[in-house]
Amino acid sequence: MATKVSDGPGAATRRAPFVVELYRSALGKKYVMAITGIVFMGYVLAHMLGNLKLYQGAEEFNEYAEFLRQLLYPILPESATLNILRLVLLLSLVGHVVAAAQLTAMNRKARPERYQGKRDYVVADFAARTMRWTGVIVLLFLVYHLADLTWGWVNPAPEGASVYDKVIASFSVPAISAFYLAANLALGVHLYHGVWSLFQSMGWNNRRFNHWRRTLAIGFTVVVVGGNLSFPIAVLTGIID
Amino acid sequence: MNLTLRVWRQAGPDAPGRFETYQAADISPDSSFLEMLDLVNEGLIEQGEEPIEFMHDCREGICGTCGIMINGQAHGPASQTATCQLHMRTFSDGDELVLEPWRASGFPVLKDLVVDRSAFDHIVEAGGYVTVDTGSAPDANLIPIPKDTADLAMDAAACIGCGACVAACPNGAAQLFTSAKIAHLNSLPQGQAERYQRTESMVDVMEEYFGSCTNMGECEAACPKGISIDFIAMMNKDYRKAKFQNRRSA
Numbered sequence A: 001m002a003t004k005v006s007d008g009p010g011a012a013t014r015r016a017p018f019v020v021e022l023y024r025s026a027l028g029k030k031y032v033m034a035i036t037g038i039v040f041m042g043y044v045l046a047h048m049l050g051n052l053k054l055y056q057g058a059e060e061f062n063e064y065a066e067f068l069r070q071l072l073y074p075i076l077p078e079s080a081t082l083n084i085l086r087l088v089l090l091l092s093l094v095g096h097v098v099a100a101a102q103l104t105a106m107n108r109k110a111r112p113e114r115y116q117g118k119r120d121y122v123v124a125d126f127a128a129r130t131m132r133w134t135g136v137i138v139l140l141f142l143v144y145h146l147a148d149l150t151w152g153w154v155n156p157a158p159e160g161a162s163v164y165d166k167v168i169a170s171f172s173v174p175a176i177s178a179f180y181l182a183a184n185l186a187l188g189v190h191l192y193h194g195v196w197s198l199f200q201s202m203g204w205n206n207r208r209f210n211h212w213r214r215t216l217a218i219g220f221t222v223v224v225v226g227g228n229l230s231f232p233i234a235v236l237t238g239i240i241d
Numbered sequence B: 001m002n003l004t005l006r007v008w009r010q011a012g013p014d015a016p017g018r019f020e021t022y023q024a025a026d027i028s029p030d031s032s033f034l035e036m037l038d039l040v041n042e043g044l045i046e047q048g049e050e051p052i053e054f055m056h057d058c059r060e061g062i063c064g065t066c067g068i069m070i071n072g073q074a075h076g077p078a079s080q081t082a083t084c085q086l087h088m089r090t091f092s093d094g095d096e097l098v099l100e101p102w103r104a105s106g107f108p109v110l111k112d113l114v115v116d117r118s119a120f121d122h123i124v125e126a127g128g129y130v131t132v133d134t135g136s137a138p139d140a141n142l143i144p145i146p147k148d149t150a151d152l153a154m155d156a157a158a159c160i161g162c163g164a165c166v167a168a169c170p171n172g173a174a175q176l177f178t179s180a181k182i183a184h185l186n187s188l189p190q191g192q193a194e195r196y197q198r199t200e201s202m203v204d205v206m207e208e209y210f211g212s213c214t215n216m217g218e219c220e221a222a223c224p225k226g227i228s229i230d231f232i233a234m235m236n237k238d239y240r241k242a243k244f245q246n247r248r249s250a
């Protein structure tokens, strides 16, 4: 007799809202992975583009940081829009991580006994097989990044320094720069599979356009990660100071 | 050619298993993989040993009964080839081959290389019926179906249910099988009446037994019928729609 991994989404007897019912299934959880992934794509792209202001100098960059607080002001109170965006990102993060953890647990149960011989993968690439690990690296980096530049807890710059000075202070330390570079490479590997994969999960499939999915994933990854990698390198090499 | 086999031997479902080493001597490169195993088994029987248990039926790649993990690949190294269609010329003299059963909690090992794939039957059962007109036989081609649609449905219907997709999937997911079974009916006019009910039930049962897809594509590479993961995307879309449609009608 085949052992059951779970009772499946069909086992639920109570009616729940559509979203909850969909989420009960693994396919629904994949939707959460994909949609929150799209939110993060928008975020990392905007984040990278905004940071290009580093190249325009301290004044422009600090002004941009201030502008983010003034978004939609005075329609909404100061920092309100920024905090709403932060809340969306936080909820997306929780959704992405929780769904990933639940799906991983399900997959572990689906193959309790591993192959005893060596597996020979044909097409499953490094990126696809390391999503969990690159995801965890990016998550740990995110915590550090916030503690460094948003909350300032671990930032080497003196108290009251401008955003620009904080960035320069951090990236001037080679160890910190190295960590930023490594984490962004992990982000790149994660994006390379994730951006492609979300089309499958969402069911966005059209044989005429399918070959563009890989192109988009590579292009997006190169733009975002390329931009991000350039900042610590620019500080270390003295292009910006 | 002469080969060394390391074969997974397991006396029963709950018995512990281990690899045993056998020599396959004087094998013709033109023989099939299963013929090679037959020869090894004849030798074992002559020596009074238990032959290696493996699954097979048609031996022409259409029934989906056979299936062995050969050197870490489902159905071995040849693409779009079931184990029974694999020829020994794919390998070289002196090779060592590692033979293992499919491994997934949905496919428990019964003996040696034989697994129980009734979980697949449960998924198909969950699909239910297709309503058809009874009475006198209708004329052929009464329902117009565009060539592209017919081809698509045929591509999905090529699935022989061997389980290589699950075996190859790093997550032990059965998405390729289930999506092919769903798609060959969902893409045809005859399959529309029960489309959403079928999609929801089959996916729900699939998730009781198997893991979840992470879009790695190993299933497509392992499939002896070359079934495309495009069908998985179609299933993902239809499941969302099904959840929505089935609520309205419930």
Ligand code: FES
Pocket: B055, B056, B057, B058, B059, B060, B061, B062, B063, B064, B065, B066, B067, B082, B083, B084, B085, B160
């Ligand atoms: S024995 Fe029928 S497909 Fe291999």
